[in-house]
Each structure stands twice: as C-alpha cells, then as structure tokens.
Amino acid sequence: MKFTQLIIVVALVCTGCKQLQQSQSTQVHHYEPNHESLAKHKAAPEWLADAKLGMYFHWGPYSVPAYGSAWYPSHMYMKGGSINKWHEEHFGPIEEFGYEKFIPMFTATHFDPEEWADLFQKTGAKFAGPVAEHHDGFAMWDSKINPWNAASMGPKRDILGELFQSLEKRNIKTLATFHHARNGQRNANTPEHWGKNGYNSHYPYHPDLPTATKDPMLRKLFGNFETIDEFNTYWLDQVNEVVKKYHPDLIWYDSWLNLIPEKTRLEMVSTYFNNGVKNGQEVVICRKQDDLPLDYSIEDIEQGGRKDIYPTTWMTDITLGESRWMYVEGHKYKSADLVIRNMIDVWSKNGVVLLNVSPRADGVINQEQRDVLKQIGNWLQINGEAVYGSRPHTIFGYGPAQSEDGSHGGQSSKIQYTAEDVRFTVSKDKKAMYVFFLGKPKAGKRIEMRAIGGYHRNIPPSPIKNVTLLGSSAKVKWEHTTESFFLTIPDVPLDDLANVFKFELE
Structure with a gap:
C-alpha cells in the first residue's frame, strides 16, 4: 500500500462511525x-x-x-x-x-x-x-x-x-x-x-x-x-x-x-x-x-x-x-x-x-x-x-373496514378497524412476516387467510416454518395449503388494541 493511500484509510477511520454511515x-x-x-x-x-x-x-x-x-x-x-x-x-x-x-x-x-x-x-x-x-x-x-x-x-x-x-x-x-x-x-x-x-x-x-x-x-x-x-x-x-x-x-x-x-x-x-x-x-x-x-x-x-x-x-x-x-x-x-x-x-x-x-x-x-x-x-x-425496520408485503392486508377520504387527501386517520381487518409487514431480511389483527380476535377461532395462501401470488417471501404470537409463549396451530392458509387463535389473553403473529420463514 502506498503511503498516500495509507493516509486516506486512516483519515476515513478517524472520521467516526456517524460520517461513515452516510449515503x-x-x-x-x-x-x-x-x-x-x-x-x-x-x-x-x-x-x-x-x-x-x-x-x-x-x-x-x-x-x-x-x-x-x-x-x-x-x-x-x-x-x-x-x-x-x-x-x-x-x-x-x-x-x-x-x-x-x-x-x-x-x-x-x-x-x-x-x-x-x-x-x-x-x-x-x-x-x-x-x-x-x-x-x-x-x-x-x-x-x-x-x-x-x-x-x-x-x-x-x-x-x-x-x-x-x-x-x-x-x-x-x-x-x-x-x-x-x-x-x-x-x-x-x-x-x-x-x-x-x-x-x-x-x-x-x-x-x-x-x-x-x-x-x-x-x-x-x-x-x-x-x-x-x-x-x-x-x-x-x-x-x-x-x-x-x-x-x-x-x-x-x-x-x-x-x-x-x-x-x-x-x-x-x-x-x-x-x-x-x-x-x-x-x-x-x-x-x-x-x-x-x-x-x-x-x-x-x-x-x-x-x-x-x-x-x-x-x-x-x-x-x-x-x-x-x-x-x-x-x-x-x-x-x-x-x-x-x-x-x-x-x-x-x-x-x-x-x-x-x-x-x-x-x-x-x-x-x-x-x-x-x-x-x-x-x-x-x-x-x-x-414495526421498526419492517417493510411492506406485496399487499398491505385485507378486511371489511371501508376507506374514508381524508380532509387533506388520502384516507382518513380515524377509520374504525376491527379484528377482522388484517395488515402485513415483512422484516428487511425477509426471514419473518408479521400479521396484525386490528383488534382482539376470538380465542379458538380457526381463521382462513386466502390472501396469503399458496394459490395466490401474495404468499410470504419463503415457506413458513413456525408461527408465534408476539408477547406469548403459547403454541399456535396453523396450516398452509396449496390454496389457503389457516390460523387458529390460541386460547390465551389477547390485546384489546391489536395482536401480531410472527411467521418465521425458511
């Protein structure tokens, strides 16, 4: 390495991590x-x-x-x-x-x-x-x-x-x-x-x-x-x-x-x-x-x-x-x-x-x-x-809530969602997909989620190997078929605000 190149390398190191993280x-x-x-x-x-x-x-x-x-x-x-x-x-x-x-x-x-x-x-x-x-x-x-x-x-x-x-x-x-x-x-x-x-x-x-x-x-x-x-x-x-x-x-x-x-x-x-x-x-x-x-x-x-x-x-x-x-x-x-x-x-x-x-x-x-x-x-x-560091899935989700026009464009920030409304995010490394229920689903209910079934193009980025409920150690029953996906809500205390299931991907 030439002397001038060595000086440049040292100078870059000394600028500190914050500057090196710039675009x-x-x-x-x-x-x-x-x-x-x-x-x-x-x-x-x-x-x-x-x-x-x-x-x-x-x-x-x-x-x-x-x-x-x-x-x-x-x-x-x-x-x-x-x-x-x-x-x-x-x-x-x-x-x-x-x-x-x-x-x-x-x-x-x-x-x-x-x-x-x-x-x-x-x-x-x-x-x-x-x-x-x-x-x-x-x-x-x-x-x-x-x-x-x-x-x-x-x-x-x-x-x-x-x-x-x-x-x-x-x-x-x-x-x-x-x-x-x-x-x-x-x-x-x-x-x-x-x-x-x-x-x-x-x-x-x-x-x-x-x-x-x-x-x-x-x-x-x-x-x-x-x-x-x-x-x-x-x-x-x-x-x-x-x-x-x-x-x-x-x-x-x-x-x-x-x-x-x-x-x-x-x-x-x-x-x-x-x-x-x-x-x-x-x-x-x-x-x-x-x-x-x-x-x-x-x-x-x-x-x-x-x-x-x-x-x-x-x-x-x-x-x-x-x-x-x-x-x-x-x-x-x-x-x-x-x-x-x-x-x-x-x-x-x-x-x-x-x-x-x-x-x-x-x-x-x-x-x-x-x-x-x-x-x-x-x-x-x-x-x-x-939430943090996540990215969108191929679709944002599905559900019965009707979109309402906002007063400044887009849609209103006061839409009344329920547990029948579902939203998705994906981790940046695509090793996990997250499924949000915008409310409290009924324990024991077997929910069909065709939107991410194998028949559709909106399947997770890679095969699912496990499903967990964030904040709980309970086992979650699930089945992924060629046409649909089935999730059984575990019989555990659920959050009144919203509940998130983590799909661990291969």
Missing part, C-alpha cells in the same frame, strides 16, 4: 441550488424507513387562551367572528390586547426537556422535535434573526435547543417543523382581501387593524414587511439559522411552502443538504402537497394515509386531539385503539407516522394524552419487532 451521495457531493444537483440526494434514508414513529408538538403563545385552534392568532383579528368576540369578552379589545400580550403569559413553567424526551422515548418515537415556528411568527429557539423568540421573551428559554440536547442524549433523531411561510403579509395592496381570513397570509390585513402596524419590531411578528421579497429573505434566514445552529435530522414543512419563491426554496434545500454533509448526517426534508419535488423530499399527508402501498417512504402527521393540534380546554382525545390501528395501516403501506401532542401553556402534557401515549408505548414494547 454515498452525501459523502462526495456538494449540493447546488438547482433541481439536477439536489436530486442526487437520497430523499428517504434507511433510518427514516426504519423509524416508523416520530413525535412533535404544537405549543406557543397561542396555547395561552386554550380556545378555538392554533389559528387563534389569525381569527382573533377577524372583526365580528366568534373567536374575535370571545377574545374581546375575555381579554379586551384587540387594539388594547393584541396577540403580543399573550407572550409574557406563555411561561412554560413546567417545561422539562429531559422528562419530555423520556416520554417520547417510552412512547416509541425514534425522532422528535417542536413546531419550530407556527404561522404566528413566534420562534421557539434562541434566534438572532427573529426578535420574537422563546429565549428572549415568554419562557426565556431555548425550547428547541434544550429539547434537542435531551433527545440526542437518547440517540433520538431531531426534527424541526416550519409553518411560517404563511406568516408573510401579502394582502396590504389588495383591498378586496382586507379584514378576511386566508388569501395566503395568516394575519388578516386592514389599515385599521393592529396587524397593519408600522412599528419596526411588532411588524415582524405579523409578517408585515415593506415588500414580500423582504419577508422571503426573513423566512429563509430563520430556517438557515436553525439548520446551522441546531442541525436537525429532519425538517418538515406545513402547507403554503409554495408561497416562497422557487429560487429561495432551492437555496434553503441546498444549504440544508450541505450542512448535513458537513455534519455527517443523512438529512430529510418532508413537505405537503407538491411544494418540493419528490426527487429529494418525502410527502406528508395530514391527518390521513394512503389507500394502498406506496413505493417510497412517506409520512402522515396526526394529532392525539380529535381535531385540534394545540391544547384546547375541554377538547377530547382519540383512544389508543383508534390511534394504534390507524398507525398499523400506515406502516403496512410503507408510511411513517408523526404524532402530535398538545402541551398546556405552562408546559404540562396532561394526563389524558399521557395515558394514550403509555398504551402506545406498552404495545410497541411487545410488538415493536413487527
């Missing part, structure tokens, strides 16, 4: 802000396909009123609307009590990043992080770009930074989500849109509303810049600040990323990918709708899923609340069986779940949510081998 493209490539260059980045690395479950949370000054929805900051300025009326009844006129007055009330007194990281880990999450900035324009990190940030006011703590440290200690990948593309005020010159909700800006605009302020600092909260180009630079600077300061493994974008000019988006992507190369990370960008090409990003379907297996890794973000993302006083939460069964359906179709919790303004994640998270975590403790 080949990130080892050797510097990304330019154009589609051809960015497409060389692997959209979904192996770690994400293996992870299956992540967690995040909607939390900020909008959590203080605990009323309506996370769109409270917008709706409170819509004169005559129900939120506006409620706000003025409880806090006074918006001219005297604007959204900025909630910030000192957003104390986060009970925020404990170590305890939260433990909670996410026990739930089974493999990546986690905060809504870094919602539409309201308030940053949850220690920002030098945005004066309206959690380290400078309100909690006076670096929420994102502290949590990232706690997550990294537990080898949990980090996530930052950005929703602030909609924060930019785009209606100042369109009188027909004044005072109304929507039209691509979070805060309604009217010359008589506080959101039209010319105050140099306050206008940044409302995204009310002199020009939209100035706002677009502000948007990019904040994302780049988080990327370069905190190095998230995954950044996720809410709808309306399309409002940011393509050139600016490409600059954002190249900066993020190059930062990943520099830090030895296989980073991921997740977007909704068609806001970035799937050549180098993955798709998210809000509160939903897919109706069939998708060839590449995708994501759904769902919330424990029945419909709300932030903490709302008295709002109901989904049951653990509903959440787990719908997550299994996602996993069987090559998807990853991003699960949202809703802390109170003081930093308490209430017991109702914790009870559901505990059930999810306990279930994954027993059945996790059928």
Whole structure:
C-alpha cells in the first residue's frame, strides 16, 4: 500500500462511525441550488424507513387562551367572528390586547426537556422535535434573526435547543417543523382581501387593524414587511439559522411552502443538504402537497394515509386531539385503539407516522394524552419487532373496514378497524412476516387467510416454518395449503388494541 493511500484509510477511520454511515451521495457531493444537483440526494434514508414513529408538538403563545385552534392568532383579528368576540369578552379589545400580550403569559413553567424526551422515548418515537415556528411568527429557539423568540421573551428559554440536547442524549433523531411561510403579509395592496381570513397570509390585513402596524419590531411578528421579497429573505434566514445552529435530522414543512419563491426554496434545500454533509448526517426534508419535488423530499399527508402501498417512504402527521393540534380546554382525545390501528395501516403501506401532542401553556402534557401515549408505548414494547425496520408485503392486508377520504387527501386517520381487518409487514431480511389483527380476535377461532395462501401470488417471501404470537409463549396451530392458509387463535389473553403473529420463514 502506498503511503498516500495509507493516509486516506486512516483519515476515513478517524472520521467516526456517524460520517461513515452516510449515503454515498452525501459523502462526495456538494449540493447546488438547482433541481439536477439536489436530486442526487437520497430523499428517504434507511433510518427514516426504519423509524416508523416520530413525535412533535404544537405549543406557543397561542396555547395561552386554550380556545378555538392554533389559528387563534389569525381569527382573533377577524372583526365580528366568534373567536374575535370571545377574545374581546375575555381579554379586551384587540387594539388594547393584541396577540403580543399573550407572550409574557406563555411561561412554560413546567417545561422539562429531559422528562419530555423520556416520554417520547417510552412512547416509541425514534425522532422528535417542536413546531419550530407556527404561522404566528413566534420562534421557539434562541434566534438572532427573529426578535420574537422563546429565549428572549415568554419562557426565556431555548425550547428547541434544550429539547434537542435531551433527545440526542437518547440517540433520538431531531426534527424541526416550519409553518411560517404563511406568516408573510401579502394582502396590504389588495383591498378586496382586507379584514378576511386566508388569501395566503395568516394575519388578516386592514389599515385599521393592529396587524397593519408600522412599528419596526411588532411588524415582524405579523409578517408585515415593506415588500414580500423582504419577508422571503426573513423566512429563509430563520430556517438557515436553525439548520446551522441546531442541525436537525429532519425538517418538515406545513402547507403554503409554495408561497416562497422557487429560487429561495432551492437555496434553503441546498444549504440544508450541505450542512448535513458537513455534519455527517443523512438529512430529510418532508413537505405537503407538491411544494418540493419528490426527487429529494418525502410527502406528508395530514391527518390521513394512503389507500394502498406506496413505493417510497412517506409520512402522515396526526394529532392525539380529535381535531385540534394545540391544547384546547375541554377538547377530547382519540383512544389508543383508534390511534394504534390507524398507525398499523400506515406502516403496512410503507408510511411513517408523526404524532402530535398538545402541551398546556405552562408546559404540562396532561394526563389524558399521557395515558394514550403509555398504551402506545406498552404495545410497541411487545410488538415493536413487527414495526421498526419492517417493510411492506406485496399487499398491505385485507378486511371489511371501508376507506374514508381524508380532509387533506388520502384516507382518513380515524377509520374504525376491527379484528377482522388484517395488515402485513415483512422484516428487511425477509426471514419473518408479521400479521396484525386490528383488534382482539376470538380465542379458538380457526381463521382462513386466502390472501396469503399458496394459490395466490401474495404468499410470504419463503415457506413458513413456525408461527408465534408476539408477547406469548403459547403454541399456535396453523396450516398452509396449496390454496389457503389457516390460523387458529390460541386460547390465551389477547390485546384489546391489536395482536401480531410472527411467521418465521425458511
């Protein structure tokens, strides 16, 4: 071996395992802000396909009123609307009590990043992080770009930074989500849109509303810049600040990323990918709708899923609340069986779940949510081998449950499954196939599963040599014929949420 070759080998060893685990493209490539260059980045690395479950949370000054929805900051300025009326009844006129007055009330007194990281880990999450900035324009990190940030006011703590440290200690990948593309005020010159909700800006605009302020600092909260180009630079600077300061493994974008000019988006992507190369990370960008090409990003379907297996890794973000993302006083939460069964359906179709919790303004994640998270975590403790690192079978499963359209595309995340609904996954090495019953089948029942019988093309990857019930030592009776497969449910205590049988393959 030549001396120069020896130096190269030693140098590679010394870079450490994390950098050696990168994909080949990130080892050797510097990304330019154009589609051809960015497409060389692997959209979904192996770690994400293996992870299956992540967690995040909607939390900020909008959590203080605990009323309506996370769109409270917008709706409170819509004169005559129900939120506006409620706000003025409880806090006074918006001219005297604007959204900025909630910030000192957003104390986060009970925020404990170590305890939260433990909670996410026990739930089974493999990546986690905060809504870094919602539409309201308030940053949850220690920002030098945005004066309206959690380290400078309100909690006076670096929420994102502290949590990232706690997550990294537990080898949990980090996530930052950005929703602030909609924060930019785009209606100042369109009188027909004044005072109304929507039209691509979070805060309604009217010359008589506080959101039209010319105050140099306050206008940044409302995204009310002199020009939209100035706002677009502000948007990019904040994302780049988080990327370069905190190095998230995954950044996720809410709808309306399309409002940011393509050139600016490409600059954002190249900066993020190059930062990943520099830090030895296989980073991921997740977007909704068609806001970035799937050549180098993955798709998210809000509160939903897919109706069939998708060839590449995708994501759904769902919330424990029945419909709300932030903490709302008295709002109901989904049951653990509903959440787990719908997550299994996602996993069987090559998807990853991003699960949202809703802390109170003081930093308490209430017991109702914790009870559901505990059930999810306990279930994954027993059945996790059928989930983590798994891949789809040739079909996702079968059963009588009817697919319902989701409000954001795909199918709903609130389908009511039963034990007659069956889903499949396969281990990466194809040495095991897992059969999920989305409920509690009757003990002693002999179930025919023609979908994986020898007559069909959906048979397991190789012959079955044994069948076991995860979490049980009971013997399982089974028969695999040339036309069908028969499984007898053992007479043992079964899980009310879902039950998984492992088919050991030759």
